[in-house]
Amino acid sequence: MSPSPLVIVFDVNETLSDLRPIADRFLAVGAPAHLAPLWFATVLRDGFALTAVGDARPFAQLGAEALRTLLHGVELRTDPAAGLDGSLEGAVEHVLDGMGRLPLHPDVVDGVRGLRADGHRLFTLSNGSSRVGEQLLTAAGVREEFEAVLSVDEAGAWKPAPAAYEHVLRVAGSRPQEALLVAVHPWDVDGAARAGLGTAWVDRDGAPYPASSTSARVRATDLVDLRAQLAAGSR
Amino acid sequence: MSPSPLVIVFDVNETLSDLRPIADRFLAVGAPAHLAPLWFATVLRDGFALTAVGDARPFAQLGAEALRTLLHGVELRTDPAAGLDGSLEGAVEHVLDGMGRLPLHPDVVDGVRGLRADGHRLFTLSNGSSRVGEQLLTAAGVREEFEAVLSVDEAGAWKPAPAAYEHVLRVAGSRPQEALLVAVHPWDVDGAARAGLGTAWVDRDGAPYPASSTSARVRATDLVDLRAQLAAGSR
Numbered sequence: 001m002s003p004s005p006l007v008i009v010f011d012v013n014e015t016l017s018d019l020r021p022i023a024d025r026f027l028a029v030g031a032p033a034h035l036a037p038l039w040f041a042t043v044l045r046d047g048f049a050l051t052a053v054g055d056a057r058p059f060a061q062l063g064a065e066a067l068r069t070l071l072h073g074v075e076l077r078t079d080p081a082a083g084l085d086g087s088l089e090g091a092v093e094h095v096l097d098g099m100g101r102l103p104l105h106p107d108v109v110d111g112v113r114g115l116r117a118d119g120h121r122l123f124t125l126s127n128g129s130s131r132v133g134e135q136l137l138t139a140a141g142v143r144e145e146f147e148a149v150l151s152v153d154e155a156g157a158w159k160p161a162p163a164a165y166e167h168v169l170r171v172a173g174s175r176p177q178e179a180l181l182v183a184v185h186p187w188d189v190d191g192a193a194r195a196g197l198g199t200a201w202v203d204r205d206g207a208p209y210p211a212s213s214t215s216a217r218v219r220a221t222d223l224v225d226l227r228a229q230l231a232a233g234s235r
Numbered sequence: 236m237s238p239s240p241l242v243i244v245f246d247v248n249e250t251l252s253d254l255r256p257i258a259d260r261f262l263a264v265g266a267p268a269h270l271a272p273l274w275f276a277t278v279l280r281d282g283f284a285l286t287a288v289g290d291a292r293p294f295a296q297l298g299a300e301a302l303r304t305l306l307h308g309v310e311l312r313t314d315p316a317a318g319l320d321g322s323l324e325g326a327v328e329h330v331l332d333g334m335g336r337l338p339l340h341p342d343v344v345d346g347v348r349g350l351r352a353d354g355h356r357l358f359t360l361s362n363g364s365s366r367v368g369e370q371l372l373t374a375a376g377v378r379e380e381f382e383a384v385l386s387v388d389e390a391g392a393w394k395p396a397p398a399a400y401e402h403v404l405r406v407a408g409s410r411p412q413e414a415l416l417v418a419v420h421p422w423d424v425d426g427a428a429r430a431g432l433g434t435a436w437v438d439r440d441g442a443p444y445p446a447s448s449t450s451a452r453v454r455a456t457d458l459v460d461l462r463a464q465l466a467a468g469s470r
Binding site for chain 2: 032034037038041042044045046048049050051052053057061062065066068069072073158160161162186187190191194205206207208210211212
């Protein structure tokens with residue numbers, strides 16, 4: 001007898017998309033590539049700081065503000081062919097635009113199609129905009145595998161606040177124990193577990209899992225592995 | 236008539252201490268220097284994620300976990316003279332140890348002594364340990380200017396949660412409107428303002444202030460400038 005279907009809720013940035021090419025956007029505007037992971041950590045830091053005081057702002061707004069700080073003092077490149085006029089706001093726009101044009105990790109298309117074929121109901125829930133999620137999934141040809149592409153913007157609270165996870169449960173009409181949050185970020189696994197959802201941690205790099213975050217129920221090397229484990233009864 | 240004295244609450248890391256030399260610790264263990272700001276942003280990100288769900292862990296614990304993730308895959312150096320045995324835990328300890336041996340910014344000693352001479356009551360409140368605060372201030376010869384060197388560890392909540400600021404107000408026996416939080420981090424200014432404290436943003440680099448954070452009442456280029464502005468009646 002096959003296991004009952006789940007509401008599977010995917011994080012988007014880094015879990016589905018490969019964020020590494022955003023470093024090319026930093027290089028294009030004249031900034032070092034290593035500012036890219038610092039920028040992403042900074043946006044999450046600032047988003048979580050607001051979450052901790054019960055407030056929220058769109059990812060693109062915090063992303064722009066963090067870029068203005070990190071690019072402060074950087075000599076910005078002018079490249080008319082790339083639409084870069086050497087201005088700070090031009091550079092900010094160029095980096096942010098890159099978020100909706102990232103590739104998905106190579107395992108995502110097969111993994112997502114397989115999970116859907118196994119009868120699971122698929123959703124995304126991003127701290128970024130739903131527009132970026134729509135762009136990424138549409139470009140990769142898997143948008144139709146998902147029932148809804150959601151953002152915490154509609155919840156008024158970023159993950160890992162409970163209200164963010166409650167939003168997707170409400171849309172799906174699902175109880176938390178019938179849902180599985182899938183993410184590469186331990187803070188997302190931790191928040192989902194605290195909200196009562198099942199959790200799967202995707203660890204494509206073999207990195208250690210921090211003891212301060214609630215352990216994931218399933219640990220998978222990628223989404224194809226996740227599908228195999230769920231089909232075998234893990235959840 | 237001179238303005239009434241304030242309870243002045245200093246953030247520690249980056250506000251009093253110059254965090255840049257921590258990059259030397261990363262170089263010493265064999266990691267690129269640019270991992271240093273990424274590490275610090277990551278620790279705050281993970282601390283704020285826990286704050287957002289009402290939990291807390293010591294800075295050193297989250298700092299060690301973030302280092303294990305960021306140093307994953309880095310070929311670590313062996314340097315017996317520096318006490319480095321090439322192990323991950325040895326590298327983690329070497330970086331964390333550096334936090335208590337950072338220099339203060341060049342304006343801090345004069346600024347702190349001047350503010351104390353003007354009759355203000357001085358405190359620190361760090362998301363790090365009070366031990367690190369004690370080490371830094373003692374080494375710089377200004378520990379005795381402060382009534383108390385505090386950590387959010389005693390509050391059970393990291394800044395920017397209101398409970399963190401309430402901790403220092405309780406120790407000082409102060410109402411929020413008699414207190415001034417001094418920090419280089421907009422998220423700290425924002426949290427303190429939401430908790431009802433006055434706020435001063437120290438901007439040593441001329442960076443822009445993000446619109447998503449509550450504006451600081453006082454904006455100073457360093458602590459000497461802050462002293463002058465407070466003496467002139469700004470608060």
